[in-house]
Amino acid sequence: MRKVLVSMLLVLAVSSCAFGAAFKLGGTAPLTGGAAIYGMAAMRGAQIAVDEINAMGGDVKFELRYEDDTHDAEKAVNAYNALKDWGMQLSLGSVTSKPCEATAAENFADRIFALTPSASSAAVTEGKDNVFQMCFVDPNQGTASAQYIGGKGFAKKVAVIWKNDDVYSKGIRDTFVETAPKFGLEVVSETTFADGNDNDFSVQLTEAQTNGAELVFLPMYYQPASLILAQAKAMDYAPKWFGVDGMDGILTMEGFDKSLAEGVMLLTPFNSDATDARTKNFVAEYQKRHGEIPNQFAADGYDCVYAYCQALTQAKATADMSAEELCAKMIEQFTTMTFNGVTGENVRWAANGEVTKDPKGMVIKDGAYVGLD
Amino acid sequence: MTMRRLINLKRVEARRIYLTYAVVIAAYVICQVMSSTKFLSSSMRGMLVPICAYMVMSVSLNLVVGISGELSLGHAGFMSVGAFSGVASAILMQGVITNAPVRLALAMIVAAVFAAFAGFVIGIPVLRLKGDYLAIVTLAFGEIIKSLLNNFYFGMDSQGLHFSMLTDTTRLLKGGRLIIRGPMGISGIQKIATFPAGFILLMIALMVVFNLVNSRSGRAFMAIRDDRIAAESIGLDITKYKMMAFVTSAALAGAAGALFAMNYSTIVANKFDFNTSILILVFVVLGGQGNMLGGIIAAAVLTILPEKLRQFSDYRMLLYAIILIVMMLATNNDEIKNFLNRINPFRRKEAE
Numbered sequence: 001m002r003k004v005l006v007s008m009l010l011v012l013a014v015s016s017c018a019f020g021a022a023f024k025l026g027g028t029a030p031l032t033g034g035a036a037i038y039g040m041a042a043m044r045g046a047q048i049a050v051d052e053i054n055a056m057g058g059d060v061k062f063e064l065r066y067e068d069d070t071h072d073a074e075k076a077v078n079a080y081n082a083l084k085d086w087g088m089q090l091s092l093g094s095v096t097s098k099p100c101e102a103t104a105a106e107n108f109a110d111r112i113f114a115l116t117p118s119a120s121s122a123a124v125t126e127g128k129d130n131v132f133q134m135c136f137v138d139p140n141q142g143t144a145s146a147q148y149i150g151g152k153g154f155a156k157k158v159a160v161i162w163k164n165d166d167v168y169s170k171g172i173r174d175t176f177v178e179t180a181p182k183f184g185l186e187v188v189s190e191t192t193f194a195d196g197n198d199n200d201f202s203v204q205l206t207e208a209q210t211n212g213a214e215l216v217f218l219p220m221y222y223q224p225a226s227l228i229l230a231q232a233k234a235m236d237y238a239p240k241w242f243g244v245d246g247m248d249g250i251l252t253m254e255g256f257d258k259s260l261a262e263g264v265m266l267l268t269p270f271n272s273d274a275t276d277a278r279t280k281n282f283v284a285e286y287q288k289r290h291g292e293i294p295n296q297f298a299a300d301g302y303d304c305v306y307a308y309c310q311a312l313t314q315a316k317a318t319a320d321m322s323a324e325e326l327c328a329k330m331i332e333q334f335t336t337m338t339f340n341g342v343t344g345e346n347v348r349w350a351a352n353g354e355v356t357k358d359p360k361g362m363v364i365k366d367g368a369y370v371g372l373d
Numbered sequence: 374m375t376m377r378r379l380i381n382l383k384r385v386e387a388r389r390i391y392l393t394y395a396v397v398i399a400a401y402v403i404c405q406v407m408s409s410t411k412f413l414s415s416s417m418r419g420m421l422v423p424i425c426a427y428m429v430m431s432v433s434l435n436l437v438v439g440i441s442g443e444l445s446l447g448h449a450g451f452m453s454v455g456a457f458s459g460v461a462s463a464i465l466m467q468g469v470i471t472n473a474p475v476r477l478a479l480a481m482i483v484a485a486v487f488a489a490f491a492g493f494v495i496g497i498p499v500l501r502l503k504g505d506y507l508a509i510v511t512l513a514f515g516e517i518i519k520s521l522l523n524n525f526y527f528g529m530d531s532q533g534l535h536f537s538m539l540t541d542t543t544r545l546l547k548g549g550r551l552i553i554r555g556p557m558g559i560s561g562i563q564k565i566a567t568f569p570a571g572f573i574l575l576m577i578a579l580m581v582v583f584n585l586v587n588s589r590s591g592r593a594f595m596a597i598r599d600d601r602i603a604a605e606s607i608g609l610d611i612t613k614y615k616m617m618a619f620v621t622s623a624a625l626a627g628a629a630g631a632l633f634a635m636n637y638s639t640i641v642a643n644k645f646d647f648n649t650s651i652l653i654l655v656f657v658v659l660g661g662q663g664n665m666l667g668g669i670i671a672a673a674v675l676t677i678l679p680e681k682l683r684q685f686s687d688y689r690m691l692l693y694a695i696i697l698i699v700m701m702l703a704t705n706n707d708e709i710k711n712f713l714n715r716i717n718p719f720r721r722k723e724a725e
Binding site: 032067068072073074075077078079080081082084085098101102104105109121123126127163164165166167169170171194195196 | 414415416418419420423516520523524555556557558560561564637638639640641642643644646679680683686689690
């Protein structure tokens with residue numbers, strides 16, 4: 001017991017030394033509840049980046065703190081205020097969309113710069129000059145999916161199953177359905193589900209099947225998607241499956257039979273099988289610490305910290321600057337710089353905070369993600 | 374009117390009412406002073422408005438559960454009707470009324486009217502039921518309201534207002550604004566809710582409820598709660614009185630919902646789900662059914678507690694649950710109650 005205490009004290013002492021003059025970086029994320037897998041991943045990814053940057057011993061050092069928002073806007077604002085009391089200088093926004101819309105408004109009012117790893121709705125950045133995104137905005141995911149499916153000729157007849165009480169799902173579905181005809185796709189069946197009736201998908205699947213859909217597009221998070229895959233298998237319906245970044249995480253879900261996801265395609269900016277040194281190093285470190293392959297959220301969190309590091313270095317910012325001073329410098333940097341990270345090369349930001357980078361198609365093969373291209 | 378009624382009341386009852394007002398006013402003054410002297414952390418300052426909204430919810434549900442004796446499990450539904458109608462009307466009024474407090478007040482009135490109407494419509498079938506059945510049906514209505522709002526689209530352009538259900542078929546002209554966007558709720562809300570507004574709303578809610586409870590109708594509520602058959606036998610119109618309590622409660626919940634929603638830049642119908650209804654019921658049960666001050670304190674404690682437990686990170690939820698259980702047991706323990714009565718100067722006289 002004493003040994004443990006002594007070592008804990010040592011760790012505390014060491015860490016407080018290392019963080020002598022560090023930028024206080026804060027973010028809110030669902031660390032508990034249904035969306036926890038995203039929050040945990042983003043937080044772990046960011047932590048790895050922070051540790052790596054601090055270990056390099058450059059001018060820029062970070063101290064990272066994440067607070068739980070349980071995927072709820074009210075709790076997210078509370079968490080944001082708790083971070084503000086802690087002295088947060090730079091913000092990682094929130095991990096999920098609706099909470100981030102609420103905290104982004106606070107970021108804007110308080111002039112604390114925010115770079116969200118994965119909050120993808122358009123309203124997050126709308127009308128705010130100091131809120132930026134690391135991930136694609138939802139509408140772009142819908143367009144990119146339609147383009148990808150049509151362009152690669154995966155199918156002509158497509159069914160869409162979406163969650164009609166979810167911002168994320170609706171945002172993607174809207175632009176997908178709108179742009180599908182442009183890429184030679186015909187949406188033959190469109191069915192919905194909502195919170196509370198997301199356990200039985202036989203109706204939706206039967207409709208897709210009777211209308212002869214060759215591919216089913218699933219703009220949703222992985223939990224309902226896992227049930228859809230299982231139930232489709234039970235009724236011997238085997239279309240092609242196509243998901244978006246919310247599908248990422250399905251392989252690490254507890255109790256999920258990985259064979260069900262065999263052949264599922266998804267569009268995500270991060271490919272854990274990529275062979276560049278940066279990705280390899282990140283995946284190895286994540287695996288060592290947490291025993292699983294990082295998903296796109298982890299990669300987004302990781303990239304956010306490195307993007308901050310680059311911007312702060314270029315702006316010659318120091319940790320004693322106030323949040324407001326840093327905010328002005330960061331806006332200047334992010335709108336002009338080009339960033340290379342694990343979620344894409346030549347990543348650039350528009351003045352409205354949206355990101356431009358190339359999406360990568362992935363397919364699940366033998367229980368792992370493999371690049372499609 | 375109010376004064377005479379209060380004088381005629383039993384002294385104990387009057388003292389309890391004054392104590393409630395005094396505690397609320399004192400708490401407000403302390404918070405305002407601490408807030409203006411920067412003594413209050415941002416975390417606490419950010420919670421002031423939601424706490425006010427939850428306190429009003431607690432008072433309003435107490436009227437139904439504590440005074441009128443009906444177990445309602447769908448109270449968050451009225452809060453959401455109020456939130457959406459209030460925010461939508463505030464957005465519509467943005468161009469016309471530039472004074473924010475006035476707009477907030479009008480929005481809360483609109484919210485109260487809409488929620489009262491929802492309460493009336495739901496009350497017609499629901500209040501014919503008793504006990505468990507009523508609880509289940511109110512639960513169902515709460516979920517129905519959530520589903521409806523999740524599929525409701527509402528926008529405005531130069532041609533006027535447009536509504537649609539299920540999918541967005543409003544086809545707004547250029548320059549129009551889609552205000553309620555189904556599952557995406559409302560985004561870009563101007564944050565005009567303030568702590569003084571919350572305080573005023575709470576005081577109004579308390580005045581309404583106390584006056585109602587200590588009136589002829591209030592006594593009828595309690596008579597029906599304590600013995601329905603006896604009340605019916607002396608000619609009380611059961612449905613009328615139950616409806617009166619239910620609609621008043623819904624209206625207050627609607628105003629609280631508008632206040633709550635206008636403290637955030639975004640609001641979704643899923644926020645007001647079954648869990649929120651239960652949370653409000655917990656305020657009432659923990660504070661004591663029929664005890665307004667208890668419910669108000671419970672609302673404050675249970676909103677602040679999870680934030681104060683943040684430092685325990687992973688054990689937060691566990692601690693919260695344990696504290697909740699301990700509080701429930703403690704407030705229901707006769708020995709502890711007797712002990713509290715002994716040290717409480719107000720209660721002591723009552724016992725003598």
